[in-house]
Amino acid sequence: MTTTTTPPMRQGPAGHGYINDKDRYLARLKRIEGQARGIHRMIDEDTYCIDILTQISAVTAALENVALGLLDDHLKHCVTAAIRDGDLSAEAKIKEASDAIARLVKS
């Protein structure tokens, strides 16, 4: 690392903000996938509507929390690096982050 001028991996394959928590994110998605399968089964077994709705709210909230975590990591790493380096893409990165936030707020 000391001999390179620019860290080659900074934003490469291992560069995304969420990389340090990757295993935790994968486990959360695994759980969400299982919850979606559980809702499928509830419908198949004619479960009472309200119980299905409760489960859907839980999955929606879990997905939102994953999104908020990813977004925070993205601001902390990817956007911060672009700004600090005076990267020309910094402005575009903030614009796409704002667009993603709008989609989350409106969905």
Place this chain on the structure above:
Amino acid sequence: MTTTTTPPMRQGPAGHGYINDKDRYLARLKRIEGQARGIHRMIDEDTYCIDILTQISAVTAALENVALGLLDDHLKHCVTAAIRDGDLSAEAKIKEASDAIARLVKS
């Protein structure tokens, strides 16, 4: 299954509200489960954060639409039947529907 004497009223006079569209709901949940698996894969393959967020918003919206459909069916069938029959549970059914709506709005 053929020899059991499952009580005919188990699901109310006409079954759950979503019973007529059951296959369509099952197909939608199958697709949502696949989308959740797709997000898992995106994280595993170090996909760019913003693209993952876009996909999460899509799944959240799909889940919300399933919930709104189930709720509409529930009001049209289960709640309507309870009120029409002067069922003592009608008030409780409206209360639990309102609670489910609040969870959806706040999630």
Place this chain on the structure above:
Amino acid sequence: MTTTTTPPMRQGPAGHGYINDKDRYLARLKRIEGQARGIHRMIDEDTYCIDILTQISAVTAALENVALGLLDDHLKHCVTAAIRDGDLSAEAKIKEASDAIARLVKS
């Protein structure tokens, strides 16, 4: 009232679900209007963005709670009455309630 064939006041001035809590709803809206005025003042006085956002979230949540209360009252009174009376409009009333719920969930 005893000589009329259809109760003239059923959905008139005293007929909406929220009528019993009208004063409480009016007070809540008064407060929300004051909060909106407060946000206007915060912007005018160059308040720190994040503090304005906190206040906007509070007003949004207050409005949502009013909406959820009105909706619950509407289901309990207006929709229930239409169904119980075998009113032809019952189905349309459920449809418009479901549409209103969808707007709330998506906003």
Place this chain on the structure above:
Amino acid sequence: MTTTTTPPMRQGPAGHGYINDKDRYLARLKRIEGQARGIHRMIDEDTYCIDILTQISAVTAALENVALGLLDDHLKHCVTAAIRDGDLSAEAKIKEASDAIARLVKS
């Protein structure tokens, strides 16, 4: 204004992010305040519930759009400046932005 000794940096080098659009934001809040007053009047005049709910959804959406605009400005100016200047507060600023985003998504 000319005789006060207000610290010139009170709002950061370029003031708050929304400073350039201040008049537009003030006009939007004025309109939202008027809409809140309109909802108060609708309740006072016993307007049909569903019409009130439609109006509440409109105000909620208007507030969310103001929040998303302020947040975008905040990221573009305040957060960007803190990161570019190597300001020690940059990390804290991202944390408070993420917290504000979470409140918006969950409200």
